Amino acid sequence: MSSEKHTIEESNITLAKSHRIVVGIDGSIASLSALEWAARQAEFTDASLEIVAAWEWPTSFGWSVVPDGYDPAGDLQRMIEPLIATLQVAHPEIVVKWKIVEGHPAPVLIKESIGAELLVVGSRGHGEFIGMLIGSTSEHCVANAACPVVVFRKKTHDPSGVSRF
Secondary structure: OOOOOOEEEEEOOOOOOOOEEEEEOOOOHHHHHHHHHHHHHHHHHOOEEEEEEEEOOOOOOOOOOOOOOOOHHHHHHHHHHHHHHHHHHHOOOOOEEEEEEEOOHHHHHHHHHOOOOEEEEEEOOOOOOOOOOOOHHHHHHHHHOOOOEEEEEOOEEOOOOOEEO
């Protein structure tokens, strides 16, 4: 295990638009909903969209063994590529870049927020206390990002059939 940080990046265009929306994803329903919202916002504001996924090596006390075939960056890439394909069909006019970065999601997203017009994150709400409105990564981003932050909550439905956020 190396302490060197790794980043995988890809862009569907070499010249990006000047306005940039960053969205953090982790594969959760809330982050995928945030991605769709961010894509619509990018389309509406003529901004480019930068999708960021972060991963960390597992840590524990004492010695730990990383299983053979453990490839979190590769797993994230396999998750992102079909999302990008679907996104580009639904929103063909937006410029989409993506990157996978080794590191804890909160500081990675703070760094990526520099120069962005907006940072969008999903809220799973599974932090220290069940029922919290936002998770710890979302909270960290709201408090420390270099740009405005949208915390997107998964759409829910109440028994009356009225959808709400």
